[in-house]
Amino acid sequence: xxxxxxxxxxxxxxxxxxxxxxxxxxxxxxxxxxxxxxxxxxxxxxxxxxxxxxxxxxxxxxxxxxxxxxxxxxxxxxxxxxxxxxxxxxxxxxxxxxxxxxxxxxxxxxxxxxxxxxxxxxxxxxxxxxxxxxxxxxxxxxxxxxxxxxxxxxxxxxxxxxxxxxxxxxxxxxxxxxxxxxxxxxxxxxxxxxxxxxxxxxxxxxxxxxxxxxxxxxxxxxxxxxxxxxxxxxxxxxxxxxxxxxxxxxxxxxxxxxxxxxxxxxxxxxxxxxxxxxxx
Amino acid sequence: xxxxxxxxxxxxxxxxxxxxxxxxxxxxxxxxxxxxxxxxxxxxxxxxxxxxxxxxxxxxxxxxxxxxxxxxxxxxxxxxxxxxxxxxxxxxxxxxxxxxxxxxxxxxxxxxxxxxxxxxxxxxxxxxxxxxxxxxxxxxxxxxxxxxxxxxxxxxxxxxxxxxxxxxxxxxxxxxx
Numbered sequence: 001x002x003x004x005x006x007x008x009x010x011x012x013x014x015x016x017x018x019x020x021x022x023x024x025x026x027x028x029x030x031x032x033x034x035x036x037x038x039x040x041x042x043x044x045x046x047x048x049x050x051x052x053x054x055x056x057x058x059x060x061x062x063x064x065x066x067x068x069x070x071x072x073x074x075x076x077x078x079x080x081x082x083x084x085x086x087x088x089x090x091x092x093x094x095x096x097x098x099x100x101x102x103x104x105x106x107x108x109x110x111x112x113x114x115x116x117x118x119x120x121x122x123x124x125x126x127x128x129x130x131x132x133x134x135x136x137x138x139x140x141x142x143x144x145x146x147x148x149x150x151x152x153x154x155x156x157x158x159x160x161x162x163x164x165x166x167x168x169x170x171x172x173x174x175x176x177x178x179x180x181x182x183x184x185x186x187x188x189x190x191x192x193x194x195x196x197x198x199x200x201x202x203x204x205x206x207x208x209x210x211x212x213x214x215x216x217x218x219x220x221x222x223x224x225x226x227x228x229x230x231x232x233x234x235x236x237x238x239x240x241x242x243x244x245x246x247x248x249x250x251x252x253x254x255x256x257x258x259x260x261x262x263x264x265x266x267x268x269x270x271x272x273x274x275x276x277x278x279x280x
Numbered sequence: 281x282x283x284x285x286x287x288x289x290x291x292x293x294x295x296x297x298x299x300x301x302x303x304x305x306x307x308x309x310x311x312x313x314x315x316x317x318x319x320x321x322x323x324x325x326x327x328x329x330x331x332x333x334x335x336x337x338x339x340x341x342x343x344x345x346x347x348x349x350x351x352x353x354x355x356x357x358x359x360x361x362x363x364x365x366x367x368x369x370x371x372x373x374x375x376x377x378x379x380x381x382x383x384x385x386x387x388x389x390x391x392x393x394x395x396x397x398x399x400x401x402x403x404x405x406x407x408x409x410x411x412x413x414x415x416x417x418x419x420x421x422x423x424x425x426x427x428x429x430x431x432x433x434x435x436x437x438x439x440x441x442x443x444x445x446x447x448x449x450x451x452x453x454x455x456x457x
Binding site: 011012015046054055059064067070074 | 286287292294295311319388402409412
């Protein structure tokens with residue numbers, strides 16, 4: 001940021017950040033601001049939660065067959081019949097043949113269409129879940145009293161419960177050998193890019209070393225379209241650290257902490273190894 | 281023929297109408313009216329040159345038709361709040377949706393309690409994922425107005441949800457038990 005200090009963040013930029021309407025540079029600037037301003041970060045996180053929850057409302061309508069009368073309404077009358085108040089029975093009479101075709105098209109293609117039709121996020125460089133991971137990291141990192149919802153002592157229960165909510169079996173990697181102990185985890189609202197059917201929750205696990213340095217591992221169910229295994233990547237460095245992230249199966253992972261790329265990738269690969277199914 | 285092109289947009293438009301009106305039957309009426317209006321005006325519709333791609337332009341056009349019809353309806357009825365909720369349909373929810381049921385109804389109520397203008401902006405931006413400029417065009421408003429409405433709508437919704445029973449906040453934390 002060229003040593004320039006941002007003294008106040010424009011409200012509109014925070015909204016645009018939530019809505020994915022900023023370019024990479026501006027988004028990075030806002031992300032940086034959020035790392036330093038937990039109150040704004042909390043609001044941003046709440047708005048993202050709101051956005052995701054709204055997107056989930058009546059999402060079942062997207063997969064439901066349309067009522068026949070709506071399909072009939074689409075059937076064009078012959079040109080000479082176009083009148084400001086064309087009675088509906090005329091449309092209905094014309095609809096018969098079309099319905100079959102429309103029905104087939106809908107039944108067959110709707111899933112593919114609907115998925116493909118979702119507008120692509122405007123800032124595609126870093127997956128949304130990684131940005132969410134950075135925000136969640138910034139929000140909970142400084143918490144001294146309640147850094148986690150459920151402590152490590154209830155780990156088994158936590159893992160079962162989170163697995164159920166995420167709809168994916170989850171494992172919590174141990175990083176003691178690397179000097180980090182698990183202090184617990186929490187459930188977070190999903191960001192904006194979930195498919196309608198995707199789980200609504202994401203999980204954050206927090207680790208701490210003996211000097212109080214903290215790492216978070218953020219786990220998110222990714223929509224099927226994005227669930228292609230990705231190479232390990234780093235996000236841009238922020239003051240609160242950077243993220244080392246990857247997608248494996250239906251889950252996206254982001255490990256975030258104030259560490260060098262080398263340290264982070266070492267820890268990340270330890271996490272990755274432990275997530276692999278045990279050899280038989 | 282643009283009406284065939286409109287077909288893939290219908291499920292989303294239907295949901296938009298559902299969230300806008302807060303009622304299943306009203307929603308389908310609104311969508312039907314929108315489609316009939318589209319049918320009459322189809323010959324006049326041309327995507328703006330240099331604008332978004334044809335598909336996005338068509339969706340925006342349908343949304344703007346729906347917006348105008350929605351406004352007219354409300355004007356006719358002088359109705360400022362839809363109080364009737366479509367609870368009868370909640371039995372259609374599959375068992376897997378049940379844990380989320382309370383959250384859903386609370387959010388739906390909070391959404392319905394927003395002024396219609398705030399609800400429209402919020403839905404176009406959050407659910408339809410339109411850019412601010414595109415939302416402004418659909419609503420025929422300046423972008424600045426869209427932004428200020430969006431900002432107020434988000435805060436208002438957040439406060440309304442906080443009035444809801446604890447544990448039902450969309451952006452809040454959930455206690456793991």
